[in-house]
Amino acid sequence: MSGTEATALVEARGVEVTYGGGRPLFGPKQPGIRVLHGVNVTIGRGETVGIVGESGSGKTTLGRALLRLVPVSAGTIRLDGRDITRLGGAEMRPLRRRMQMIFQDPMASLNPRHSIRRILGEPLLLHGVAGNRREAEVQIRAMLNRVSLPAAVLDRSPHELSGGQRQRVGIARAALLRPDFVLADEIVSGLDVSTQALVLRLLKELSRDMGLAMAFISHDLSVIRAICDRVYVMRFGEVVEEGPCAQVFDHPQSDYTRLLLDAIPLPEVDPHWLFPGTADAVAPPPVPKETCA
Ligand SMILES: Nc1ncnc2c1ncn2[C@@H]1O[C@H](COP(=O)(O)OP(=O)(O)OP(=O)(O)O)[C@@H](O)[C@H]1O
Ligand SMILES: [Mg+2]
Incomplete structure (x- = not known):
C-alpha cells in the first residue's frame, strides 16, 4: 500500500446505493434494488485508482456515488476528511468544482x-x-x-x-x-488504440502535474495497469479484491480476479505499452503537438 490512509482525499466507507423504490402515488412502498453492498474505497491525493469488473458490477454507480451524483442509502463519503454524504445542494455547490467527471x-x-x-x-x-x-x-x-x-x-x-x-x-x-478529484468512466472505449494512448498519456501527465486524485473505470485491464497505481475489482456491487496493480494482476487473490484476467490474457500485453521506453508509468513522454485539424 502507498500510505494513502494518511492523505486520503476521497474515502467511501460501507457505501450502499439502492435504485428505485420509494412510495408510489398508489399502493405499497416499493423496496428498490440495492446495487452497491457496503463498498470501501480510498483514493489518496495524486493517486490514480482503477475500478474494474464485469458489466453491471456497479462501477459507474460507485463512481457517481463518490461524486454525490446518486443518493447513498448507507455508509459515508468523505472528501478531504469532511463527511459529504448528506450535504444539501447549497452546501455541495462549492464542492462540485473540486470533483469533476470526464464522460465516456x-x-x-x-x-x-x-x-x-x-x-x-x-x-x-x-x-x-x-x-x-x-x-x-x-x-x-x-x-x-x-x-x-x-x-x-x-x-x-x-x-x-x-x-x-x-x-x-x-x-x-x-x-x-x-479539481482535486476526477472520475473518468470508460473514457477511451470508443477510440482507436493510438488515439487511446494519446488521450491516456495526456490525462496521466495532467493528473501528475495537477496532483489530481483520479478514479479510472475501464473494462480494459491493460489500460488500468498502464495508468493506475491501485485497482479495485468489483463483482455484484462488492469489492472482491484491492491492491497495487502489479500485485493484483500478477498475484490475484480472488477466483473472480483470476477469471477476469483469464478472459483478457494480460501477460501478452506489455504493462508499459502506454509509455514505451520508460521503466514505469511515472514519467510519460510528452504528447506530440497537434498542428491543426
Ligand atoms: N438509474 C438506474 N436505475 C436502476 N438501476 C440502475 C440504474 N443505473 C444502473 N442500474 C443497475 O445497477 C447495476 C450496476 O450498474 P452500473 O451502471 O453501476 O454497472 P457498471 O459496472 O458501470 O456496468 P458497465 O460496465 O456496463 O458500465 C446494474 O444492475 C444496473 O442495471
Ligand atoms: Mg458503467
Missing part, C-alpha cells in the same frame, strides 16, 4: 449547439474560476495548448472535431476547473 461519450455530454469556446468558458465563469470573459479566454488558450489542441477549435462545435479531439476537450473542461 463526449458527444453526449458536450452541448452540440455550443462552440468549444462556450463549452469551456461557461463553467469557468459559473464557478468563478475566471472573473470575466477575457480571463476565461486566457485560461482556455493555455489549457488548449496543454492538451495539444489548436486554438482554431474554439470556434467549432463538438461535431466538427474528431473523437480524440472531443475527448481532449472533455479533459480540458474538467482540468480548467482545477
Whole structure:
C-alpha cells in the first residue's frame, strides 16, 4: 500500500446505493434494488485508482456515488476528511468544482449547439474560476495548448472535431476547473488504440502535474495497469479484491480476479505499452503537438 490512509482525499466507507423504490402515488412502498453492498474505497491525493469488473458490477454507480451524483442509502463519503454524504445542494455547490467527471461519450455530454469556446468558458465563469470573459479566454488558450489542441477549435462545435479531439476537450473542461478529484468512466472505449494512448498519456501527465486524485473505470485491464497505481475489482456491487496493480494482476487473490484476467490474457500485453521506453508509468513522454485539424 502507498500510505494513502494518511492523505486520503476521497474515502467511501460501507457505501450502499439502492435504485428505485420509494412510495408510489398508489399502493405499497416499493423496496428498490440495492446495487452497491457496503463498498470501501480510498483514493489518496495524486493517486490514480482503477475500478474494474464485469458489466453491471456497479462501477459507474460507485463512481457517481463518490461524486454525490446518486443518493447513498448507507455508509459515508468523505472528501478531504469532511463527511459529504448528506450535504444539501447549497452546501455541495462549492464542492462540485473540486470533483469533476470526464464522460465516456463526449458527444453526449458536450452541448452540440455550443462552440468549444462556450463549452469551456461557461463553467469557468459559473464557478468563478475566471472573473470575466477575457480571463476565461486566457485560461482556455493555455489549457488548449496543454492538451495539444489548436486554438482554431474554439470556434467549432463538438461535431466538427474528431473523437480524440472531443475527448481532449472533455479533459480540458474538467482540468480548467482545477479539481482535486476526477472520475473518468470508460473514457477511451470508443477510440482507436493510438488515439487511446494519446488521450491516456495526456490525462496521466495532467493528473501528475495537477496532483489530481483520479478514479479510472475501464473494462480494459491493460489500460488500468498502464495508468493506475491501485485497482479495485468489483463483482455484484462488492469489492472482491484491492491492491497495487502489479500485485493484483500478477498475484490475484480472488477466483473472480483470476477469471477476469483469464478472459483478457494480460501477460501478452506489455504493462508499459502506454509509455514505451520508460521503466514505469511515472514519467510519460510528452504528447506530440497537434498542428491543426
Ligand atoms: N438509474 C438506474 N436505475 C436502476 N438501476 C440502475 C440504474 N443505473 C444502473 N442500474 C443497475 O445497477 C447495476 C450496476 O450498474 P452500473 O451502471 O453501476 O454497472 P457498471 O459496472 O458501470 O456496468 P458497465 O460496465 O456496463 O458500465 C446494474 O444492475 C444496473 O442495471
Ligand atoms: Mg458503467
